[in-house]
Amino acid sequence: MEIVVCVKPVPDAETRLRVAPDGTALDPEGVKFVLAGYDESAVEQALLLKEANPGSKVHVVSAGPPPRTEEVLRAALALGCDSATWVEMPPGVSADPVAAARSLARAVSGAAHDLVLVGKQAGDDEAGVVGGALAELLGMPDFTAVLDLRWDAAAARLRFQRSTEAGVEKWESPVPCLVSLQQAWNDPRTAKLPAILKSRKTPIAKVAPDPSPEPHGATRSVKFELPPPRTGAKLIEFKTPEEAAQRLVKVLKEEAKVFP
Amino acid sequence: MSAPALVVGELHDGHLSDGTKEAIAVAQSVSGNDAVVGFLAGAESRAAAAGFGEYGVSRVLVAEDPRLDAAVASVVAQLVSTAADSVSADLVVVGGTTHGRDLVAHLAVRWNAAVATGVTRLDRTATGLEARRPVFGGRATETRRLEGARAAVALRPHAFPAVEPASVAVTVTTVPLDGIPPGHWMPKRLGVEVASRGSGPTLTDATIVVSGGRGVRTADNFRLVEELASSLGAAVGASRAVTDAGWRPQGYQVGQTGKAVSPQLYVAVGISGAIQHLVGMVSSRVIVAINSDASAPIFKVADYGIVGDLFQIVPALTQEIRRVRGL
Numbered sequence: 001m002e003i004v005v006c007v008k009p010v011p012d013a014e015t016r017l018r019v020a021p022d023g024t025a026l027d028p029e030g031v032k033f034v035l036a037g038y039d040e041s042a043v044e045q046a047l048l049l050k051e052a053n054p055g056s057k058v059h060v061v062s063a064g065p066p067p068r069t070e071e072v073l074r075a076a077l078a079l080g081c082d083s084a085t086w087v088e089m090p091p092g093v094s095a096d097p098v099a100a101a102r103s104l105a106r107a108v109s110g111a112a113h114d115l116v117l118v119g120k121q122a123g124d125d126e127a128g129v130v131g132g133a134l135a136e137l138l139g140m141p142d143f144t145a146v147l148d149l150r151w152d153a154a155a156a157r158l159r160f161q162r163s164t165e166a167g168v169e170k171w172e173s174p175v176p177c178l179v180s181l182q183q184a185w186n187d188p189r190t191a192k193l194p195a196i197l198k199s200r201k202t203p204i205a206k207v208a209p210d211p212s213p214e215p216h217g218a219t220r221s222v223k224f225e226l227p228p229p230r231t232g233a234k235l236i237e238f239k240t241p242e243e244a245a246q247r248l249v250k251v252l253k254e255e256a257k258v259f260p
Numbered sequence: 261m262s263a264p265a266l267v268v269g270e271l272h273d274g275h276l277s278d279g280t281k282e283a284i285a286v287a288q289s290v291s292g293n294d295a296v297v298g299f300l301a302g303a304e305s306r307a308a309a310a311g312f313g314e315y316g317v318s319r320v321l322v323a324e325d326p327r328l329d330a331a332v333a334s335v336v337a338q339l340v341s342t343a344a345d346s347v348s349a350d351l352v353v354v355g356g357t358t359h360g361r362d363l364v365a366h367l368a369v370r371w372n373a374a375v376a377t378g379v380t381r382l383d384r385t386a387t388g389l390e391a392r393r394p395v396f397g398g399r400a401t402e403t404r405r406l407e408g409a410r411a412a413v414a415l416r417p418h419a420f421p422a423v424e425p426a427s428v429a430v431t432v433t434t435v436p437l438d439g440i441p442p443g444h445w446m447p448k449r450l451g452v453e454v455a456s457r458g459s460g461p462t463l464t465d466a467t468i469v470v471s472g473g474r475g476v477r478t479a480d481n482f483r484l485v486e487e488l489a490s491s492l493g494a495a496v497g498a499s500r501a502v503t504d505a506g507w508r509p510q511g512y513q514v515g516q517t518g519k520a521v522s523p524q525l526y527v528a529v530g531i532s533g534a535i536q537h538l539v540g541m542v543s544s545r546v547i548v549a550i551n552s553d554a555s556a557p558i559f560k561v562a563d564y565g566i567v568g569d570l571f572q573i574v575p576a577l578t579q580e581i582r583r584v585r586g587l
Contacts, residue, residue, distance in 0.1 A: 013516060013535050017400050026400070037516050096404075098368040098375060123516065123539070125395055125402075127377050132333055132365025141332040141444050145358050147510075163511060164358045165462055167454040169330075173447035214407075218374035222390065223403035233549055233565030241576035244566050248548065249580050251564060256546045258525040260468060260493050260585070 001056040001151060001175070002112040005046040006104050006130065007076055009033035009068040010123040017226055024221045025094055026124070033068035035075045038119025042181050044188040045149060046117050047080045053151050059111050063087035063095070063103040063209065070204065078191035078199035085111065085205040090215070097125065099217030101133035102210035108138060110207060114175040115151075115158065120144065120182055131180035142178035143171060149179060262384070263350035265291035266321075268299045268340055269312065270357060276311045278465075279355020281422035282415055284315050287353045288423065290384045297321065297347050299435075301328040301336055309432045316426035321346065323435040330449035333359070335440050337366030343435045344371060350410050351389070353382075356417040357465075367412040374406035380419040389413075397520065397539025416522060418467060463514070466495035468525045469544070471514055473499035473537075475530020475551060475570055479507035484574045485529050491581040497521065497541075499531045515540035530570045533558030550574065 011017075012032045020027040035043065043060065050056040060076040062069050066088065073084040085107040089095060095103070108116055116138070121128035128144070135142030149160040152172075162169040163182050191199075209215070236251070238244035253259040265287035269280040276284075287296045297319045298312035303326040312320045321343040328336065340363060344352055352367060354360035361377050368375040376391035380401075383390050389406040391413060406413075463469060470492060472485035482502065489496045497519070498512040514521055516536040526544035531537060533549070533556055541547070542561050549562035550570050559565045566573055581587075 011396075013539065017396060025402075026396075041517065097365075101369075123397070126393075126397070126520075127375075128361050129365040129368060129375055129377060132362050133368045136334060136337065136366045136369035139441070141334055141447050142362075143332065143447070144362050162358075165465055166452050167462075168511070169452045170450040171447060172450060174443075177447070218368075218372075218408045219376060219391075219404045219406050221402045222405045225401050225403075226399070227401070230561050230563075233547075233559040233562035235559075235565045235567060238566070238568070241568065241572040242580070244568060244573055245576040245580035248564065248566060248577060249584055252525070252546070252548070253584075256525075256563065258468075258546045 001049065001053050001114045003046045003049055003056060003058045003115045003117060004108050004111055004113040005042050005058060005060050005076070005081070005117040006108070006134070007035055007039040007043065007060060007062050007072055008100070008122045009062070009064055009072040010036055012036065013123065019224050019226060023223060025224050033071065035072040037123040038121060038181060040188045042117045042119045043076050043079055043081065045181055047189070049115070049149070049151060053153065057082045059083045059085065061085045061087070061104060061107040061111070063089055063100050063107070065089050065091040073204055074199045074202070075191065077202050078196040079189060080195070083205070084202070085207055087207045087209050089209050093215045094221065095215065096217030096219045097127040097129035098133045099210065099212065099215065101130045101137060102212065104130065104134055105137040106210060107207045108134065116176070116178040118178065118180050120180055131178055135178040138178065140176050140178055141173065142180065143173065144180040145182045146179045147182050149181070262291050262295055264295045264297050264347050265351040265353055266297050266299055266340070266344045266347065266349040267317070268352060268354045268360070268363060270355060270359060271300070271302070271304055271308050274304055274308055276308070276315070277355060278422060279357055279360065279415065279417060281315060282420040283353040283355050284317060285423035286382055286415060286420055287351065288316070290382055290389065291351060297349065299340060299343050301339060302326070303329055306432060310430050313428050313430035314425055315423045316428055318428045318430055319347070319433070320430050321433050321435050323437060325437055327445065332444055332447055333362035333366050335444050337363055337370045338440060339435050339437065340367065341371040346435070352412040354414050356415045360414040364412040364414045371410060371412065372408070373410040373412040374408050375412045376404050376406060377414040378416045379413050380416050382413055394543045397516070398522070398543025399539065417465060418522065418524060461493070461495045463495045463497055463512070463519050464521055466521070467523050468492050468494035469497050469514070469521050469523045469541070470494045470527040470529065471497035471499065471531060471541070472502060472529045473531030474501035476502070482507050484571070488527065488529065488574050488578045491578045491585070491587060494527070499537050528558050528562070529574060531558055532556045533561065
């Protein structure tokens with residue numbers, strides 16, 4: 001099976017957020033960008049499928065500026081992806097998720113693909129839009145909130161579960177299709193040193209971004225704000241557990257007004 | 261007069277879902293009370309269409325076909341595009357569910373719309389629509405201008421009050437089901453297992469969430485968390501430590517690699533508050549932490565804290581809540 005997995009470099013979860021001088025974005029100064037969260041889990045899922053289905057190949061693609069995008073592609077190669085394509089975006093342009101999907105579509109459609117995998121959402125903008133937009137651009141059905149993805153070679157069907165508001169749904173689908181993974185039900189592997197060294201020399205194919213007149217897409221961030229710092233919890237004073245319970249219920253009722 | 265806004269409804273037990281009522285309220289506030297048109301798809305759509313009339317929406321478009329109850333998003337997006345164009349809408353608003361988010365992602369391409377998801381505020385300004393939304397797990401917010409002639413917006417659950425009832429008569433129009441690529445009918449939903457969370461609300465939908473962490477120590481002790489949740493009518497969540505240990509299934513996990521929740525009230529029991537957990541819950545309106553370690557980071561983001569032994573505090577709290585609620 002030919003698997004394409006799409007990833008995005010995102011700020012490390014420990015990043016201390018600061019507002020850029022123009023007030024519309026995260027200040028990227030000093031931020032460490034990594035392959036993380038749902039994307040890391042999507043790469044792991046791609047590699048598990050490859051291992052379970054001999055002869056499969058995993059191709060990783062990403063659209064973004066240097067140097068962070070090349071770095072996450074090399075991280076994915078070090079984990080075991082076979083090849084990589086980079087849609088190099090100009091620095092300083094913050095593509096909205098749909099603009100990113102348009103660029104990714106150029107890379108995906110140029111590669112063999114039975115299955116396109118994406119993470120549920122990026123850890124920074126949390127839009128969760130790339131998968132659906134990309135599926136629409138590629139003209140294939142897609143599924144979000146997917147868990148437990150397996151390939152049934154005899155029936156030529158993907159079988160998986162989806163965790164939606166209705167509960168856990170069981171599905172099957174022919175390929176090609178796009179799958180957006182819900183969460184890290186897998187435990188992503190870590191790269192070994194020889195693979196990291198090898199990944200540095202692996203050639204990365206390049207594709208030009210979508211030549212749209214509005215490279216940022218149809219939406220534009222006009223303000224980026226940090227919430228006022230939380231002042232810390234108001235601690236409930238008590239002598240007995242019963243007193244703690246009574247006082248907490250009282251503040252939830254009368255002060256916070258969230259008691260059901 | 262502004263162009264109409266189309267609200268794509270979802271049903272819960274045959275009635276409009278809470279998310280749909282929130283979407284109607286938002287559509288009315290940005291497009292005008294009389295400029296909202298409803299849309300429903302699926303086997304029950306025609307029967308349920310009158311439900312829009314209870315909230316002042318007099319025009320409803322339906323795509324009545326049982327196959328649409330388990331259709332992929334590209335199919336629904338095509339019908340919604342047709343419906344939106346048929347009433348010359350310039351805005352589609354949906355609730356913050358999996359299907360809602362999926363739909364707007366497709367409309368970005370299918371209907372050429374500027375899209376925003378997880379929206380907590382939507383304003384029509386002189387320069388167009390502006391959507392405010394939490395990012396970075398609620399550690400920041402961005403305001404995004406939706407440029408161009410069309411927009412599609414998925415709300416964040418519970419971020420808006422539901423629409424006020426206002427009874428009007430409803431005119432129902434059918435949306436034709438043609439031109440769907442045959443391959444898009446081929447994926448099959450084989451079944452739905454209503455999650456084994458008992459009778460409680462689902463995690464991402466709940467207005468109150470009670471989560472347990474490493475501090476509960478054993479799978480058996482986790483029932484203390486569940487009993488507290490039950491007393492509040494809350495959904496049950498867990499930190500990664502709990503799901504990794506197998507005390508509760510993966511579906512319970514709140515955090516970076518689990519679910520993101522933003523309830524009115526979040527109660528963290530025996531959770532230290534690692535950043536991976538915080539990004540999944542920090543945008544909750546009110547956070548309560550119960551932990552024996554006064555220096556646990558959870559107390560920095562919580563609004564109210566009880567520093568104490570959860571094995572004593574939680575049963576007392578459950579009992580007090582039951583007493584006050586008359587359960």
